[in-house]
Structures are given as C-alpha cells and as structure tokens.
Amino acid sequence: MPAIPSKPRVMISRALPEEVIARARSRADVDLHAGDKPLSKTELIARVKDREGLVCLITDTIDSSVFESSPGLKVVSNVAVGFNNIDVAAATKRGVVVTNTPDVLTETTADFAWTLLMATARRLVEADRYVRDGKFTQWEYMVLLGGDVHDKTLGIIGFGRIGRAMARRALGFNMRVLYQDAVAADPATERELRATRTDTATLLRDSDFVSIHTPLLPDTRHLINAQSLRTMKKTAYLVNASRGPVVDEAALVQALKEGWIAGAGLDVFEEEPKVHPGLMGLSNVVLAPHIASASSDTRIKMAALAVDNCLAVLEGQTPPTPVNPEVLGKR
Ligand code: GLV
Numbered sequence: 001m002p003a004i005p006s007k008p009r010v011m012i013s014r015a016l017p018e019e020v021i022a023r024a025r026s027r028a029d030v031d032l033h034a035g036d037k038p039l040s041k042t043e044l045i046a047r048v049k050d051r052e053g054l055v056c057l058i059t060d061t062i063d064s065s066v067f068e069s070s071p072g073l074k075v076v077s078n079v080a081v082g083f084n085n086i087d088v089a090a091a092t093k094r095g096v097v098v099t100n101t102p103d104v105l106t107e108t109t110a111d112f113a114w115t116l117l118m119a120t121a122r123r124l125v126e127a128d129r130y131v132r133d134g135k136f137t138q139w140e141y142m143v144l145l146g147g148d149v150h151d152k153t154l155g156i157i158g159f160g161r162i163g164r165a166m167a168r169r170a171l172g173f174n175m176r177v178l179y180q181d182a183v184a185a186d187p188a189t190e191r192e193l194r195a196t197r198t199d200t201a202t203l204l205r206d207s208d209f210v211s212i213h214t215p216l217l218p219d220t221r222h223l224i225n226a227q228s229l230r231t232m233k234k235t236a237y238l239v240n241a242s243r244g245p246v247v248d249e250a251a252l253v254q255a256l257k258e259g260w261i262a263g264a265g266l267d268v269f270e271e272e273p274k275v276h277p278g279l280m281g282l283s284n285v286v287l288a289p290h291i292a293s294a295s296s297d298t299r300i301k302m303a304a305l306a307v308d309n310c311l312a313v314l315e316g317q318t319p320p321t322p323v324n325p326e327v328l329g330k331r
Contacts, residue, residue: 008314009072010053013039013060016079016303024307028053028314045069053310058082064090075313078323079306081105081162081293082243084216088324095330098323099309102161104301105293110165112292113241116265117209119286120237122146123263126283147208147235147262149173155207157200157223158214158242159185166211167193178203181214204231209239216243224248229255237263241292244269253278256285267292 010028012021014035024030031047033039038059039047048054048070055077056062062076067090075097076086083100091098119125123146130136130144150173156163159181167177170193177195179185180203185195200223204210210232214220224238225248232238238261240247249270255261256279263284269275272290279285293302309319322328 008053008311009051010055010310010314011048011051012307013044013054013056016055016307017300020300020303020307023304024055024311027311041065048073053077053314055079055306055310056085058085060085062086062091067091067094067096075099075310075319077306077310077313077319079302081109082215083323084243086323092324092327095327097313097319097327099306099313099319099321100323101302101305101309102321104305105298106161106165108295108298109162109241109292110169112267112288112294113162113166113211113213113239113265114169116239116241116267116286116288117211117237118149120239120263120265120284121149121209125286147237149175149209151175152208153178153206155179155203155210156195157181157203157210157212158220159183159195159197160213162241163211163213164189164193164195166213167195175209178207200228201231204228205233207236208233209237211239212242212246214242214246216245221245222248224252226251226254229260232261234259234261236261237265239265241267244272249276249279252276253282256282 007029010024010030012030012032014033021032044060045066048066052072052074054073058080062085064087073096076091077099078086079101081100081102083098086098088098123144127144153176154170156166156177156179159179163179170177177193178198179195180198180200184197223246229251252264253276256264265286267288268290275287279287309321312319318328
C-alpha cells in the first residue's frame with residue numbers, strides 16, 4: 001500500500017474564525033495558539049521551528065531569527081494587507097514565500113477611515129460624551145460646532161486600493177480629491193474618481209482633510225511631521241488608518257494642542273498598543289484601537305485568504321496573493 005502523504009505542518013499564531021480554522025485542520029496538521037495574548041518571540045520560535053507554514057498577525061514580528069530557527073519553513077502568511085511586521089528580504093533570501101490579504105479588506109477599511117473622518121469633523125465622540133455627561137439640558141445654537149465635509153477638498157496620501165476607495169466615497173460628498181503617490185493612476189481612473197495627482201506639499205496646503213493610506217516604508221516613516229502639520233490649514237483634519245509611524249505622534253500632539261490643525265482621527269499609533277499620553281487628554285482627536293478592517297465579514301475573508309495562501313504554497317500551488325512572488329519560481 002502506498003504511504004498516505006502526511007499533512008503539512010502549520011502554526012497559526014492567534015485564534016481566527018472557527019470555520020477557517022476547521023478548513024485549515026482539514027488539510028494541515030495545525031498548532032493553534034488560541035491564547036488572548038500574542039506569543040513572545042521565544043515562544044513563537046519554539047512553536048514554528050518544525051513547521052512548514054506560519055499564519056500570523058501584525059502583532060507577530062517575523063524577523064531573521066524566526067527564519068534562522070525554522071529551516072523547514074516555506075510560507076509566512078500574514079492576516080493583514082500590511083506586512084511591515086515581516087522581514088520580507090530575509091524571507092526571500094531563504095526562499096520563504098510571504099503572503100498578505102489585500103482586496104478583501106479594501107472597502108471595510110475605507111468605510112472606517114471615512115467613519116474617522118466624519119466623526120472627527122462632526123465631533124461625534126465629544127457629542128456622545130456630552131449627552132452621557134448630562135450636559136444636554138437644552139438645545140444650544142453654538143454648541144459642538146464642527147467642520148463641513150461636503151464640497152471640501154480631500155487629500156489622499158497613497159493612492160492604492162484603499163486610497164482609491166476613499167476617493168470613491170468622496171464623490172458622494174461632492175469633494176475635490178487630490179492625491180499623492182509615487183505612481184500616477186491612469187487617466188480614466190483619475191477622471192472617474194475626479195482625482196488630481198499633486199506633490200505632498202501642495203496636497204497638505206490645499207486639503208481640508210488629509211487621509212493617509214500609504215504602507216510603512218523607510219521613506220514614509222514620519223512623512224507627516226512638524227513641518228507637514230504646519231503646512232496644513234488650521235481648519236484641516238488628519239486621518240490615519242494606515243500605519244502609526246507614518247505620523248510623528250509627538251509633533252501631532254503639539255499640532256492638536258496648539259491649533260496648527262483642527263483635529264485628527266487615528267486608528268493606528270507609533271508604538272501600538274501604546275498611545276502617546278499627550279493624545280489621551282485631547283478632545284480634538286478620535287482614537288480607535290486599529291480596527292479599520294474589523295467587520296465580522298471581512299475578518300472571516302482575511303483569515304480565509306491567509307489560510308488559502310498558506311495551504312496553496314504547502315500543496316505546491318501558486319498562492320493567491322504573494323508579496324514576494326519572485327520566490328515562487330525558485331522553489
Ligand atoms: C491591518 O492593519 C492590515 O494591514 O490589514
């Protein structure tokens with residue numbers, strides 16, 4: 001009798017939706033860390049070292065130490081579109097495929113960035129607190145005045161999938177859209193989204209809302225700094241649902257305190273889960289715990305895509321969304 005091929009060995013670093021774990025278990029020997037805290041680096045290495053596949057989250061730092069101690073590792077599958085938690089160069093050097101979860105979270109993430117934009121401009125969190133604190137004792141004409149969104153200018157930094165989804169939302173608010181990106185969108189897309197490409201300084205100077213959708217790269221770290229915040233209008237709002245370190249948080253605290261800009265909506269922070277203490281006491285900032293893609297449907301789709309990516313590599317197929325496809329040809 002021919003030997004039954006053994007299932008590939010996969011480590012999943014956090015609890016994911018049950019149906020997705022069940023799918024993984026049907027095709028792989030799964031070691032699931034279902035605890036409520038991420039594994040420490042030492043614990044993670046101990047559990048990955050004899051695995052061929054790793055499905056991980058942005059709270060897991062996958063650097064060369066993980067690759068060095070896991071000689072059989074073939075794929076690292078991130079349950080996120082961003083992958084700055086993974087040393088992709090080190091993975092590529094060792095022939096390890098890295099995958100992410102683009103597309104499935106685009107609209108949900110843009111919905112949330114838009115939520116932050118609206119909540120910040122219309123002071124929704126302050127309004128909620130006002131009512132709960134019993135301050136709504138009579139209708140007031142001049143209370144909680146916010147900024148208009150319709151007819152204003154939205155500046156989008158990073159015009160990839162999510163940036164473009166923001167621009168599509170802006171059409172419904174009759175906004176002018178400026179965008180900054182290393183690559184120009186094709187003219188048809190610019191026309192459809194009524195978006196104009198510009199340099200960062202012009203975008204900062206002319207926009208009423210600046211929304212960041214760029215990945216974290218060496219040259220986007222602190223892209224928004226004291227100088228950029230000083231360039232923005234005093235009536236402008238900043239939204240960040242990309243990665244925290246794109247914004248110099250200390251400079252942002254100063255800008256919000258001293259009125260260089262009107263407000264900010266933040267889903268991400270420089271040193272998550274830490275939040276700059278200066279942000280905590282400010283009423284002109286809306287804070288969220290990195291939940292832009294956190295709808296029930298989208299979290300299932302992200303987990304399913306991550307598991308599909310992982311299993312595809314281990315079963316000798318092309319994964320749907322590789323980050324370093326150059327590795328695939330060499331395997
Ligand atoms: C979340 O931050 C993601 O990159 O998907």
